[in-house]
Amino acid sequence: MSAAPRRRLPRGLAGAVAVTALLALYVVAIAGRGLAMIRDGQPALVAIGVAVLVIPLLVIGLIVREFLLAARVQRMADTLAAAGELPVDDLPRSPGGRVDRAAADAAFDERRAGVEADPESWQAWYHLAFAYDAAGDRRRAREALRKAAALFTTAPAA
Structure with missing residues:
Protein backbone atom coordinates (compact mmCIF):
# COMPACT_ATOMS: atom_id res chain seq x y z
CA MET A 1 0.00 0.00 0.00
CA SER A 2 1.48 3.35 -1.00
CA ALA A 3 1.33 6.31 1.30
CA ALA A 4 -0.54 9.40 0.16
CA PRO A 5 1.85 11.95 -1.30
CA ARG A 6 2.81 14.71 1.13
CA ARG A 7 1.46 18.05 0.14
CA ARG A 8 4.28 20.54 -0.22
CA LEU A 9 3.98 23.96 1.30
CA PRO A 10 3.62 26.73 -1.28
CA ARG A 11 6.88 28.33 -2.33
CA GLY A 12 7.51 31.52 -0.47
CA LEU A 13 5.32 30.63 2.52
CA ALA A 14 8.27 30.51 4.93
CA GLY A 15 9.40 33.96 3.80
CA ALA A 16 5.90 35.37 4.10
CA VAL A 17 5.55 33.96 7.61
CA ALA A 18 8.97 35.36 8.61
CA VAL A 19 8.14 38.84 7.30
CA THR A 20 4.75 38.67 9.03
CA ALA A 21 6.46 37.76 12.31
CA LEU A 22 8.78 40.76 11.94
CA LEU A 23 5.79 42.97 11.22
CA ALA A 24 4.08 41.58 14.31
CA LEU A 25 7.07 42.69 16.41
CA TYR A 26 6.84 46.12 14.79
CA VAL A 27 3.11 46.32 15.50
CA VAL A 28 3.66 45.41 19.16
CA ALA A 29 6.40 48.04 19.51
CA ILE A 30 4.33 50.75 17.82
CA ALA A 31 1.21 49.85 19.79
CA GLY A 32 3.22 50.03 23.02
CA ARG A 33 4.42 53.53 22.14
CA GLY A 34 0.90 54.63 21.26
CA LEU A 35 -0.51 53.32 24.53
CA ALA A 36 2.28 55.04 26.48
CA MET A 37 1.38 58.34 24.80
CA ILE A 38 -2.29 57.89 25.65
CA ARG A 39 -1.48 57.04 29.29
CA ASP A 40 0.53 60.26 29.59
CA GLY A 41 -2.74 62.18 29.54
CA GLN A 42 -1.56 65.29 27.72
CA PRO A 43 -4.14 66.11 25.03
CA ALA A 44 -1.55 66.40 22.23
CA LEU A 45 0.10 63.09 23.19
CA VAL A 46 -3.26 61.37 23.52
CA ALA A 47 -4.18 62.49 20.00
CA ILE A 48 -0.83 61.32 18.62
CA GLY A 49 -1.12 58.05 20.56
CA VAL A 50 -4.54 57.34 19.08
CA ALA A 51 -3.21 58.13 15.61
CA VAL A 52 -0.22 55.84 16.19
CA LEU A 53 -2.56 52.98 17.17
CA VAL A 54 -4.26 53.24 13.78
CA ILE A 55 -1.03 52.17 12.05
CA PRO A 56 -0.92 48.68 13.62
CA LEU A 57 -4.59 48.17 12.84
CA LEU A 58 -3.97 49.03 9.19
CA VAL A 59 -0.94 46.73 9.07
CA ILE A 60 -2.89 43.84 10.57
CA GLY A 61 -5.80 44.42 8.18
CA LEU A 62 -3.53 44.49 5.13
CA ILE A 63 -1.69 41.34 6.22
CA VAL A 64 -4.93 39.46 6.78
CA ARG A 65 -6.22 40.64 3.39
CA GLU A 66 -3.08 39.43 1.60
CA PHE A 67 -3.03 36.05 3.35
CA LEU A 68 -6.70 35.49 2.51
CA LEU A 69 -6.03 36.37 -1.14
CA ALA A 70 -3.03 34.04 -1.22
CA ALA A 71 -5.08 31.18 0.20
CA ARG A 72 -7.87 31.80 -2.32
CA VAL A 73 -5.39 31.99 -5.22
CA GLN A 74 -3.89 28.68 -4.09
CA ARG A 75 -7.35 27.06 -4.04
CA MET A 76 -8.00 28.44 -7.53
CA ALA A 77 -4.65 27.08 -8.75
CA ASP A 78 -5.42 23.68 -7.21
CA THR A 79 -8.83 23.65 -8.92
CA LEU A 80 -7.34 24.59 -12.29
CA ALA A 81 -4.52 22.05 -11.90
CA ALA A 82 -7.02 19.29 -11.16
CA ALA A 83 -8.91 20.22 -14.34
CA GLY A 84 -5.70 20.46 -16.38
CA GLU A 85 -6.29 24.18 -17.01
CA LEU A 86 -3.48 25.76 -15.00
CA PRO A 87 -1.73 28.44 -17.06
CA VAL A 88 1.72 27.49 -18.28
CA ASP A 89 4.42 30.09 -18.76
CA ASP A 90 5.74 28.88 -22.11
CA LEU A 91 6.29 32.28 -23.70
CA PRO A 92 9.59 32.70 -25.56
CA ARG A 93 12.23 34.62 -23.64
CA SER A 94 15.38 36.51 -24.45
CA PRO A 95 18.71 35.17 -23.14
CA GLY A 96 18.33 37.68 -20.29
CA GLY A 97 14.96 36.16 -19.30
CA ARG A 98 12.65 38.88 -20.62
CA VAL A 99 9.42 37.69 -22.17
CA ASP A 100 9.12 38.31 -25.90
Missing part, protein backbone atom coordinates in the same frame (compact mmCIF):
# COMPACT_ATOMS: atom_id res chain seq x y z
CA ARG A 101 6.77 41.30 -26.10
CA ALA A 102 4.99 40.17 -29.30
CA ALA A 103 4.30 36.72 -27.82
CA ALA A 104 3.09 38.27 -24.55
CA ASP A 105 0.77 40.62 -26.47
CA ALA A 106 -0.68 37.71 -28.47
CA ALA A 107 -1.28 35.67 -25.29
CA PHE A 108 -2.77 38.73 -23.61
CA ASP A 109 -5.21 39.34 -26.50
CA GLU A 110 -6.37 35.73 -26.28
CA ARG A 111 -6.93 35.94 -22.52
CA ARG A 112 -8.68 39.31 -22.75
CA ALA A 113 -11.04 37.83 -25.36
CA GLY A 114 -11.79 35.03 -22.89
CA VAL A 115 -12.84 37.55 -20.23
CA GLU A 116 -14.90 39.54 -22.74
CA ALA A 117 -16.69 36.34 -23.79
CA ASP A 118 -17.45 35.33 -20.20
CA PRO A 119 -16.89 38.17 -17.71
CA GLU A 120 -18.29 36.10 -14.82
CA SER A 121 -15.72 33.30 -15.25
CA TRP A 122 -13.15 33.26 -12.49
CA GLN A 123 -11.03 30.99 -14.67
CA ALA A 124 -10.92 33.59 -17.45
CA TRP A 125 -9.93 36.32 -14.99
CA TYR A 126 -7.26 34.06 -13.46
CA HIS A 127 -5.76 33.43 -16.89
CA LEU A 128 -5.96 37.15 -17.71
CA ALA A 129 -4.07 37.94 -14.48
CA PHE A 130 -1.22 35.71 -15.59
CA ALA A 131 -1.25 37.29 -19.05
CA TYR A 132 -0.96 40.72 -17.43
CA ASP A 133 1.90 39.41 -15.31
CA ALA A 134 3.73 38.05 -18.37
CA ALA A 135 3.28 41.42 -20.06
CA GLY A 136 4.89 43.06 -17.01
CA ASP A 137 1.79 44.88 -15.77
CA ARG A 138 1.80 43.80 -12.12
CA ARG A 139 -0.85 46.29 -11.00
CA ARG A 140 -3.44 45.04 -13.49
CA ALA A 141 -2.39 41.45 -12.85
CA ARG A 142 -3.21 41.92 -9.19
CA GLU A 143 -6.55 43.59 -10.00
CA ALA A 144 -7.49 40.71 -12.31
CA LEU A 145 -6.43 38.18 -9.66
CA ARG A 146 -8.61 39.94 -7.07
CA LYS A 147 -11.54 39.85 -9.52
CA ALA A 148 -10.93 36.13 -10.12
CA ALA A 149 -10.80 35.52 -6.37
CA ALA A 150 -14.07 37.40 -5.81
CA LEU A 151 -15.79 35.40 -8.56
CA PHE A 152 -14.28 32.15 -7.24
CA THR A 153 -15.68 32.90 -3.78
CA THR A 154 -19.17 33.41 -5.16
CA ALA A 155 -19.02 30.61 -7.76
CA PRO A 156 -21.17 27.56 -7.05
CA ALA A 157 -19.14 24.51 -6.04
CA ALA A 158 -18.45 22.14 -8.91
Whole structure:
Protein backbone atom coordinates (compact mmCIF):
# COMPACT_ATOMS: atom_id res chain seq x y z
CA MET A 1 0.00 0.00 0.00
CA SER A 2 1.48 3.35 -1.00
CA ALA A 3 1.33 6.31 1.30
CA ALA A 4 -0.54 9.40 0.16
CA PRO A 5 1.85 11.95 -1.30
CA ARG A 6 2.81 14.71 1.13
CA ARG A 7 1.46 18.05 0.14
CA ARG A 8 4.28 20.54 -0.22
CA LEU A 9 3.98 23.96 1.30
CA PRO A 10 3.62 26.73 -1.28
CA ARG A 11 6.88 28.33 -2.33
CA GLY A 12 7.51 31.52 -0.47
CA LEU A 13 5.32 30.63 2.52
CA ALA A 14 8.27 30.51 4.93
CA GLY A 15 9.40 33.96 3.80
CA ALA A 16 5.90 35.37 4.10
CA VAL A 17 5.55 33.96 7.61
CA ALA A 18 8.97 35.36 8.61
CA VAL A 19 8.14 38.84 7.30
CA THR A 20 4.75 38.67 9.03
CA ALA A 21 6.46 37.76 12.31
CA LEU A 22 8.78 40.76 11.94
CA LEU A 23 5.79 42.97 11.22
CA ALA A 24 4.08 41.58 14.31
CA LEU A 25 7.07 42.69 16.41
CA TYR A 26 6.84 46.12 14.79
CA VAL A 27 3.11 46.32 15.50
CA VAL A 28 3.66 45.41 19.16
CA ALA A 29 6.40 48.04 19.51
CA ILE A 30 4.33 50.75 17.82
CA ALA A 31 1.21 49.85 19.79
CA GLY A 32 3.22 50.03 23.02
CA ARG A 33 4.42 53.53 22.14
CA GLY A 34 0.90 54.63 21.26
CA LEU A 35 -0.51 53.32 24.53
CA ALA A 36 2.28 55.04 26.48
CA MET A 37 1.38 58.34 24.80
CA ILE A 38 -2.29 57.89 25.65
CA ARG A 39 -1.48 57.04 29.29
CA ASP A 40 0.53 60.26 29.59
CA GLY A 41 -2.74 62.18 29.54
CA GLN A 42 -1.56 65.29 27.72
CA PRO A 43 -4.14 66.11 25.03
CA ALA A 44 -1.55 66.40 22.23
CA LEU A 45 0.10 63.09 23.19
CA VAL A 46 -3.26 61.37 23.52
CA ALA A 47 -4.18 62.49 20.00
CA ILE A 48 -0.83 61.32 18.62
CA GLY A 49 -1.12 58.05 20.56
CA VAL A 50 -4.54 57.34 19.08
CA ALA A 51 -3.21 58.13 15.61
CA VAL A 52 -0.22 55.84 16.19
CA LEU A 53 -2.56 52.98 17.17
CA VAL A 54 -4.26 53.24 13.78
CA ILE A 55 -1.03 52.17 12.05
CA PRO A 56 -0.92 48.68 13.62
CA LEU A 57 -4.59 48.17 12.84
CA LEU A 58 -3.97 49.03 9.19
CA VAL A 59 -0.94 46.73 9.07
CA ILE A 60 -2.89 43.84 10.57
CA GLY A 61 -5.80 44.42 8.18
CA LEU A 62 -3.53 44.49 5.13
CA ILE A 63 -1.69 41.34 6.22
CA VAL A 64 -4.93 39.46 6.78
CA ARG A 65 -6.22 40.64 3.39
CA GLU A 66 -3.08 39.43 1.60
CA PHE A 67 -3.03 36.05 3.35
CA LEU A 68 -6.70 35.49 2.51
CA LEU A 69 -6.03 36.37 -1.14
CA ALA A 70 -3.03 34.04 -1.22
CA ALA A 71 -5.08 31.18 0.20
CA ARG A 72 -7.87 31.80 -2.32
CA VAL A 73 -5.39 31.99 -5.22
CA GLN A 74 -3.89 28.68 -4.09
CA ARG A 75 -7.35 27.06 -4.04
CA MET A 76 -8.00 28.44 -7.53
CA ALA A 77 -4.65 27.08 -8.75
CA ASP A 78 -5.42 23.68 -7.21
CA THR A 79 -8.83 23.65 -8.92
CA LEU A 80 -7.34 24.59 -12.29
CA ALA A 81 -4.52 22.05 -11.90
CA ALA A 82 -7.02 19.29 -11.16
CA ALA A 83 -8.91 20.22 -14.34
CA GLY A 84 -5.70 20.46 -16.38
CA GLU A 85 -6.29 24.18 -17.01
CA LEU A 86 -3.48 25.76 -15.00
CA PRO A 87 -1.73 28.44 -17.06
CA VAL A 88 1.72 27.49 -18.28
CA ASP A 89 4.42 30.09 -18.76
CA ASP A 90 5.74 28.88 -22.11
CA LEU A 91 6.29 32.28 -23.70
CA PRO A 92 9.59 32.70 -25.56
CA ARG A 93 12.23 34.62 -23.64
CA SER A 94 15.38 36.51 -24.45
CA PRO A 95 18.71 35.17 -23.14
CA GLY A 96 18.33 37.68 -20.29
CA GLY A 97 14.96 36.16 -19.30
CA ARG A 98 12.65 38.88 -20.62
CA VAL A 99 9.42 37.69 -22.17
CA ASP A 100 9.12 38.31 -25.90
CA ARG A 101 6.77 41.30 -26.10
CA ALA A 102 4.99 40.17 -29.30
CA ALA A 103 4.30 36.72 -27.82
CA ALA A 104 3.09 38.27 -24.55
CA ASP A 105 0.77 40.62 -26.47
CA ALA A 106 -0.68 37.71 -28.47
CA ALA A 107 -1.28 35.67 -25.29
CA PHE A 108 -2.77 38.73 -23.61
CA ASP A 109 -5.21 39.34 -26.50
CA GLU A 110 -6.37 35.73 -26.28
CA ARG A 111 -6.93 35.94 -22.52
CA ARG A 112 -8.68 39.31 -22.75
CA ALA A 113 -11.04 37.83 -25.36
CA GLY A 114 -11.79 35.03 -22.89
CA VAL A 115 -12.84 37.55 -20.23
CA GLU A 116 -14.90 39.54 -22.74
CA ALA A 117 -16.69 36.34 -23.79
CA ASP A 118 -17.45 35.33 -20.20
CA PRO A 119 -16.89 38.17 -17.71
CA GLU A 120 -18.29 36.10 -14.82
CA SER A 121 -15.72 33.30 -15.25
CA TRP A 122 -13.15 33.26 -12.49
CA GLN A 123 -11.03 30.99 -14.67
CA ALA A 124 -10.92 33.59 -17.45
CA TRP A 125 -9.93 36.32 -14.99
CA TYR A 126 -7.26 34.06 -13.46
CA HIS A 127 -5.76 33.43 -16.89
CA LEU A 128 -5.96 37.15 -17.71
CA ALA A 129 -4.07 37.94 -14.48
CA PHE A 130 -1.22 35.71 -15.59
CA ALA A 131 -1.25 37.29 -19.05
CA TYR A 132 -0.96 40.72 -17.43
CA ASP A 133 1.90 39.41 -15.31
CA ALA A 134 3.73 38.05 -18.37
CA ALA A 135 3.28 41.42 -20.06
CA GLY A 136 4.89 43.06 -17.01
CA ASP A 137 1.79 44.88 -15.77
CA ARG A 138 1.80 43.80 -12.12
CA ARG A 139 -0.85 46.29 -11.00
CA ARG A 140 -3.44 45.04 -13.49
CA ALA A 141 -2.39 41.45 -12.85
CA ARG A 142 -3.21 41.92 -9.19
CA GLU A 143 -6.55 43.59 -10.00
CA ALA A 144 -7.49 40.71 -12.31
CA LEU A 145 -6.43 38.18 -9.66
CA ARG A 146 -8.61 39.94 -7.07
CA LYS A 147 -11.54 39.85 -9.52
CA ALA A 148 -10.93 36.13 -10.12
CA ALA A 149 -10.80 35.52 -6.37
CA ALA A 150 -14.07 37.40 -5.81
CA LEU A 151 -15.79 35.40 -8.56
CA PHE A 152 -14.28 32.15 -7.24
CA THR A 153 -15.68 32.90 -3.78
CA THR A 154 -19.17 33.41 -5.16
CA ALA A 155 -19.02 30.61 -7.76
CA PRO A 156 -21.17 27.56 -7.05
CA ALA A 157 -19.14 24.51 -6.04
CA ALA A 158 -18.45 22.14 -8.91
